[in-house]
Amino acid sequence: MNPVIELLNNHRSIRKFKDEALDKETVRTLVTAAQSASTSSYVQAYSIMGVTDKDKKAALREISTQPYVEHNGHLFVFLIDYNRHVELSKDKGEPIAFDKTEQLIVGTVDAALAAQNLAVAAESMELGICYIGSLRNDMARVIEILELPKGVVPLFGMVAGHPDHSGSKKERLPFEAVYHENTYQPVGELKDVIDDYDARISDYYSDRTEGRRRDTWSDQVIGMLGQKQRLDVDGVVKGQGFLGQ
Amino acid sequence: MNPVIELLNNHRSIRKFKDEALDKETVRTLVTAAQSASTSSYVQAYSIMGVTDKDKKAALREISTQPYVEHNGHLFVFLIDYNRHVELSKDKGEPIAFDKTEQLIVGTVDAALAAQNLAVAAESMELGICYIGSLRNDMARVIEILELPKGVVPLFGMVAGHPDHSGSKKERLPFEAVYHENTYQPVGELKDVIDDYDARISDYYSDRTEGRRRDTWSDQVIGMLGQKQRLDVDGVVKGQGFLGQ
Structure with missing residues (x-):
């Protein structure tokens, strides 16, 4: 690199x-x-x-x-x-x-x-x-x-x-969830990848807040996009x- | 640098x-x-x-x-x-x-x-x-x-x-025409700066095309934005x- x-x-x-x-x-x-x-x-x-x-x-x-x-x-x-x-x-x-x-x-x-x-x-x-x-x-x-x-x-x-x-540094979505090749791959086909990512983000917040905050990436962005x-x-x-x- | x-x-x-x-x-x-x-x-x-x-x-x-x-x-x-x-x-x-x-x-x-x-x-x-x-x-x-x-x-x-x-490399607009400080400066107050830039861009095209093309930056972008x-x-x-x- x-x-x-x-x-x-x-x-x-x-x-x-x-x-x-x-x-x-x-x-x-x-x-x-x-x-x-x-x-x-x-x-x-x-x-x-x-x-x-x-x-x-x-x-x-x-x-x-x-x-x-x-x-x-x-x-x-x-x-x-x-x-x-x-x-x-x-x-x-x-x-x-x-x-x-x-x-x-x-x-x-x-x-x-x-x-x-x-x-x-x-x-x-x-x-x-x-x-x-x-x-x-x-x-x-x-x-x-x-x-x-x-x-x-x-x-x-x-x-x-x-x-x-x-x-x-905040970990980004896994490569597989952002990069598609030739055909769009719906996120539904990547459930395990997203679940693992969500677990890591939840740990990240938990570590930084002594456990006061544990939200996943999905929780966070869906909550925000629901707020209009x-x-x-x-x-x-x-x-x-x-x-x- | x-x-x-x-x-x-x-x-x-x-x-x-x-x-x-x-x-x-x-x-x-x-x-x-x-x-x-x-x-x-x-x-x-x-x-x-x-x-x-x-x-x-x-x-x-x-x-x-x-x-x-x-x-x-x-x-x-x-x-x-x-x-x-x-x-x-x-x-x-x-x-x-x-x-x-x-x-x-x-x-x-x-x-x-x-x-x-x-x-x-x-x-x-x-x-x-x-x-x-x-x-x-x-x-x-x-x-x-x-x-x-x-x-x-x-x-x-x-x-x-x-x-x-x-x-x-294509020369960009002069710094003064893009960077404002505290107050927006209308391009009308920068006529000389833009005219000089337009002249340089016209020369750039002329050099690359043996004089067949001589349009200025202003000509080019205004023409394009007029086309809908x-x-x-x-x-x-x-x-x-x-x-x-």
Whole structure:
């Protein structure tokens, strides 16, 4: 296994950082690595917002509820961005459209590929990162705080910084449950594999909480997906000009 | 700049491969690295399909129109996957829902983070890759070819293999046009930066085509976004159970 693959396989989320802001050069290095990722048809339908303003960070922390959204080396917010293309198209007098599912997918994929490159670059510099999906707890408020124009959707955040704990690696689903070859294999045919995985995850939580928590992976994700969270995302995304009829 | 960041910054798409299939161990190494990426709330809402079957590859090539979809070291298709969660929830008698924009975003982000880790892992092994967004030219047909159940959406493909050309790096938008700090900066305030970039891209195309092609980045992406491509994606995604009312 080469050192890059070792780095990737060793990923763990970091949720506590030393009180040391990333300098401008580091931020530029990280963003440049992010931009080097592939982009759908060269469209580059994303932007990255760095948030250093204390009031804005505090307001975003309220949405996320996670203290590390406020206390970190740097806070990035990844945006789908077609505002850029709309503005340029006005100069050229050629109208563009981004209101279909295709463009939501393109923007989300572009932003996510860039983000993952940024994460890998940060970890290669011995920084830690954590994705902040919880900004979608109130996407409308994020738009307000960051004053985002139409054509822009805040997808998720990422905090980066010098780690102040070691984090712990969470075992992923077994290879067989994620990788299919030529034909989709329903999870029902992998009952033993999933049961074993669930048992290991339950042990993991139990070990970390002195037995107070014992839920399996299946319990956890099914419970979460049963809750119908973030129903407002749909309306906010449409309000920004996406997913029209 | 450390070697990992150098690797990331050196990315270029590879569109011609030596006739040498990736072995099973390499595929497992790549998929394992993919799985190590972050996943939203641990939900792991994606699957990866390897396609080695010759007829299926030929059929997917027809959709994409790109010869390298058929001729490569390995073809991966990245899927949003909630079928797994639906099946497991049936066993537990707790219904789940994935029909809102939030779950489409989660699945798309999860799949893209995994894909980008796979891309980085492949490039670290001196393999080349190219994303295949053009599978969305006919998503319904991809679903048919790969026999994908409800809850599963084929987002994009990726080919990997031993490069048979060196590829060329395409310059990204200037840092200033993608990275904002605290406040969103409209592209209109960066006219000179974009004009310079457009001039460089025009030169890049001109150099590669002996002057036959001279379009700027702005021309290219505005032309593309004006075309209203892939209008069927919306209906197919809904047909797989996503984006309900």
